[in-house]
Amino acid sequence: MNHSLYGLIGYPLGHSFSKSYFTKKFENEGIWDCSYDVFPIPDISLLPELIVQHPILKGLNVTIPYKESVIPYLDSLDPQAMRIGAVNVLKIDKDGKLHGYNSDYAGFAATLLSLKPIHDWNKMKALVFGTGGSSKAIVACLQDFGVDYRTVSRTALSDQLTYDDIGSDTLNEHTLLIHCTPLGMHPNTETCIPIAYNSLSEKHIAIDLVYNPEETLFMKKVKEQGGTAVNGLTMLHAQAEKAWEIWNS
Numbered sequence: 001m002n003h004s005l006y007g008l009i010g011y012p013l014g015h016s017f018s019k020s021y022f023t024k025k026f027e028n029e030g031i032w033d034c035s036y037d038v039f040p041i042p043d044i045s046l047l048p049e050l051i052v053q054h055p056i057l058k059g060l061n062v063t064i065p066y067k068e069s070v071i072p073y074l075d076s077l078d079p080q081a082m083r084i085g086a087v088n089v090l091k092i093d094k095d096g097k098l099h100g101y102n103s104d105y106a107g108f109a110a111t112l113l114s115l116k117p118i119h120d121w122n123k124m125k126a127l128v129f130g131t132g133g134s135s136k137a138i139v140a141c142l143q144d145f146g147v148d149y150r151t152v153s154r155t156a157l158s159d160q161l162t163y164d165d166i167g168s169d170t171l172n173e174h175t176l177l178i179h180c181t182p183l184g185m186h187p188n189t190e191t192c193i194p195i196a197y198n199s200l201s202e203k204h205i206a207i208d209l210v211y212n213p214e215e216t217l218f219m220k221k222v223k224e225q226g227g228t229a230v231n232g233l234t235m236l237h238a239q240a241e242k243a244w245e246i247w248n249s
């Protein structure tokens with residue numbers, strides 16, 4: 001039986017959701033010829049060496065800080081990943097060639113569809129907090145769902161708002177709030193983005209990409225105003241399944 005290895009690259013890597021998810025999946029589904037491991041590489045330039053050292057590697061998940069810096073190392077880039085400008089899944093073919101994809105998009109689309117049918121989304125306006133790798137996938141997905149959106153950053157640029165620009169009028173107009181920064185993530189659970197939470201109401205829907213803890217401070221504050229808030233778990237599971245589909249396609 002030929003063994004296939006899958007894994008995660010990033011740095012530093014603490015507890016890995018992906019390793020637990022795929023190890024459990026392989027056990028539950030009787031997939032005995034596959035295993036999953038973590039590869040904390042301190043520099044992305046070590047990727048080619050890692051591929052050579054592990055000839056049974058068939059696929060990798062890519063996490064912070066390499067979702068963008070991995071792109072020059074690829075032999076091909078899926079059009080959706082090219083549009084987003086970030087890669088979080090690598091497929092390694094039998095010749096050791098690397099093909100880049102983005103499964104965060106599919107994960108986020110699954111989250112939106114778990115909340116409302118697709119035709120309801122184009123009536124909403126969104127604020128996307130953070131402009132990193134995940135935010136880029138979220139923005140592409142919002143465009144495809146017809147959602148009008150603005151990105152919010154700590155840095156002032158012509159096409160994005162800063163936290164100081166967001167008053168109660170902006171919050172009243174934008175009822176979909178998507179949190180794509182690491183604030184509130186374990187162990188820094190007492191932090192959240194600085195917005196006027198008391199301007200929110202029951203019409204607001206918040207999606208936090210953070211999934212640990214299950215309820216972040218951001219989610220708690222939205223719910224206190226009567227709004228709806230979900231964490232990043234649906235996205236996490238859906239992006240992992242999309243990665244599995246890519247590796248097996």
Ligand SMILES: NC(=O)c1ccc[n+]([C@@H]2O[C@H](COP(=O)([O-])OP(=O)(O)OC[C@H]3O[C@@H](n4cnc5c(N)ncnc54)[C@H](OP(=O)(O)O)[C@@H]3O)[C@@H](O)[C@H]2O)c1
Binds near residue numbers: 181
């Ligand atoms: N649920 C899932 O499946 C899933 C998938 C991907 C990511 N995530 C989670 O989403 C979060 C963001 O991931 P990412 O890959 O986009 O990270 P990232 O590339 O590091 O970007 C995060 C962005 O957040 C903003 N930011 C960083 N530190 C901040 C601070 N102290 N205060 C305010 N804003 C800050 C920055 O935007 P500005 O410089 O523009 O302010 C930065 O570009 C992480 O918690 C990650 O675990 C979850």
